[in-house]
Amino acid sequence: METLASSTIEWGVAARAIPGQPSSGDLDLVKSFPNGVLVAALDGVGHGEEAASAATVARSILEAYAGEPVIALIGRCHERLRATRGVAMSVASFNVSQGLMxxxxxxxxxxxxxxxxxxxxxxxxxxxxxxxxxxxxxxxxRVSVLPVSTGDTLIFATDGIGSDFDRGLARNYPPGKAAASVLARHGKTTDDALVLVARYLRDRP
Ligand SMILES: [Mn+2]
Incomplete structure (x- = not known):
């Protein structure tokens, strides 16, 4: 399944926990499913172990049901996260045959x-x-649906990354290097931080 992910998108992630915490509440997921790839970035409310455990629960649900419509996925996560602090999350589902995100x-x-x-x-x-x-x-x-073409670049950044981060970094470098550069230059030390950069590799059919 990861073959489909790597033939559909090229991606990189850079992340770090808030100083003094062993685990981060910011997590990412890239998961293939038949005919597509799900990409997500999650921020467990607060930081530390409770934030990390809530985000881990959400990620496991997204991973298990990656091929479902994104509204259904969020609904599943909401049900399972009721006993937790909760999680902020953004998800993108790429449909390869339709060339849509x-x-x-x-x-x-x-x-x-x-x-x-x-x-x-x-x-x-x-x-x-x-x-x-x-x-x-x-x-x-309510979802938004966009056509995607080869070379389009998706960026997810948690609020530990300055919102005015340099788009040029993300656009002009390979995803792994782009993510590392954005974290290094725009990461805050007051929160967990994560940035995911994914470049679409497929031609529109
Ligand atoms: Mn945060």
């Missing part, structure tokens, strides 16, 4: 899609974040 965010995990246009210009789409916390207060959910 469906994304949804609850809480404050920023999402950006840098799209290569027909010209050399790059347009930027921002994920509309719904206020709420999965497991605590679920807002009404």
């Amino acid at each position: 469906t994304w949804l965010g609850v809480g404050n995990v920023q999402g950006v899609l840098l799209r290569r246009g027909l010209s050399r210009s790059v347009t930027e789409e921002s994920l509309l974040l719904r206020a709420g916390v999965v497991g605590v207060q679920l807002p009404s959910l």
